[in-house]
Amino acid sequence: MPELRKDPITGTWVIISEERKQRPRYYKIVVDQDLSSPENCPFCPGNEAMTPPETFALRPGHSPANAPGWDLRVVPNKFPALRIEGQLRKSGEGFYDRISGIGAHEVLIETPRHGQTWFDGDAAVVRNTLLAARSRVLDLKRDVRFKTIMVFKNFGPTAGATLSHSHTQLIALPVVPLRLQEEIEGARAHYAMKERCIFCDIIQYESESDRRLLLENEHFVALAPYAPRFSFELAVYPKRHAAEFESTPDPELDSLGRLLSDILGRVGRLLERPDYNLILHNAPCQNSVGEFFHWHVEFMPVLARVAGFEWGTGFYINPISPEESVQALKSV
């Protein structure tokens, strides 16, 4: 059974999940390269039996579940970091805190086409992913054991993807992770001082100054943060204040799909289709953050390695200013 453990000093939660390891000699994590060809790919049509049964699918022709004919499938992760079954037990060891590793870990298989990526300019694939994420978040939120549902996409091996077929992941957690807590506390402090959402303030300031504004459409704005940890890091915010991603109506998800597809197209052309991480920052499940938290999407291409300095300090060195990265992405 996996276990969640809390660092007694910083409060960071860690999942100790021994079942996930494919234990080779020397404990090195080995990626099975065979999975990158369509015949052996568990995410390709015809190979539905290679995954656990689907929890959601877009099937325009109303084909039966777990058979071909889908545009998108959501399935439980075959090697989940957390388990959906079981009691939520909190216990201690000395002055340490732990929680049984209850949670959900699902994979959104975004497209039946093996080689397709978000660089290809097909906004429908991005929108389908957002629709599926919204549906799964709404469903999993009804489980009172879960405090946070994280949606994230790893593209490419240096970004942590072990399968090449385009997919997004979702993890439901029985705790609120430290970084989300920090964001919430920062936003709460700003609201206490100014009675305004800090994200709304950033959107307004950046829209007026235009130095770090990359793109906008009717509902969303894409910008480079003032203090980006990584070169070409970007953030996408809904213009309308909203704490919960899952409250977004269809036309706005459509709009976000088009904006993300435009961003990825530019990144792909400028940076030669880099590996990347894309993360949805959403309000916790049972929350009272509606007035001051503002859901958003974070995008980080993997261009340089993270070295010891960053790990030790939470302090980052970025060789490319956000003003320069936005300029370069605008011109491409």
Next chain:
Amino acid sequence: MPELRKDPITGTWVIISEERKQRPRYYKIVVDQDLSSPENCPFCPGNEAMTPPETFALRPGHSPANAPGWDLRVVPNKFPALRIEGQLRKSGEGFYDRISGIGAHEVLIETPRHGQTWFDGDAAVVRNTLLAARSRVLDLKRDVRFKTIMVFKNFGPTAGATLSHSHTQLIALPVVPLRLQEEIEGARAHYAMKERCIFCDIIQYESESDRRLLLENEHFVALAPYAPRFSFELAVYPKRHAAEFESTPDPELDSLGRLLSDILGRVGRLLERPDYNLILHNAPCQNSVGEFFHWHVEFMPVLARVAGFEWGTGFYINPISPEESVQALKSV
């Protein structure tokens, strides 16, 4: 001129250092592989002119500065993330905060032997590095512009090292980074409740329970943290409570050198000499944390990639429990 920028929501500091980038096409960071051969290595004896003039050296034969004959040299980083010259200026942009990129960035060239590593069991090299770090920290602390001095070692390309010749880095910062602040706040809260140092409590608990204790000698103890973010993550604490690494007397640095050398030897045998990061967690420069902060060394081999989930959340998935990693390292 580099610049420090603060994220307005989380408080994370970022160095925007455009001078550091070797700008190739597409902004990809390219490592010049030629530097890994002794003839072109700026850290090899005979090539002293390839580095800026040394700020410290161990020269047992009293050879002249910036000439061969050294056991260890410290030189300013040729591509520093921060600049030592200039005024510390704090300013704003809208509601954002920034500081001029004042600081020091030095490299400790640990050994004249090009291929030597900390896996080789030569404790003198490790002790020399610790002696040099102590000397440089004591010197740089006298500069009142600096709030924190970070000492860290990246070994191998996946850990962020761009040169293969064994070295350690040091960065003096005009701010206290977020992760160190979090550690201090966690330790302060524990002290407020119990009037005890949380690190001393951890050392005592782990020494008694023995499940995560790897090694100890007269002055130091090495253990796996209860909630390690990474497989085979280790922490080394001085047994005697002390907030400041630079107060450590020679015999204790000797003792730490031997313990680290033993640890690295075990890690090298068990995990086939992995890339790793090693970070000194030290008290800030002008501090009032003496009663509750406890300096220590953090060790993290690079075995798996950090994926989007971890970036977005500050939440880690670790497939190997600390109990298992300690067991494996003890047996090797």
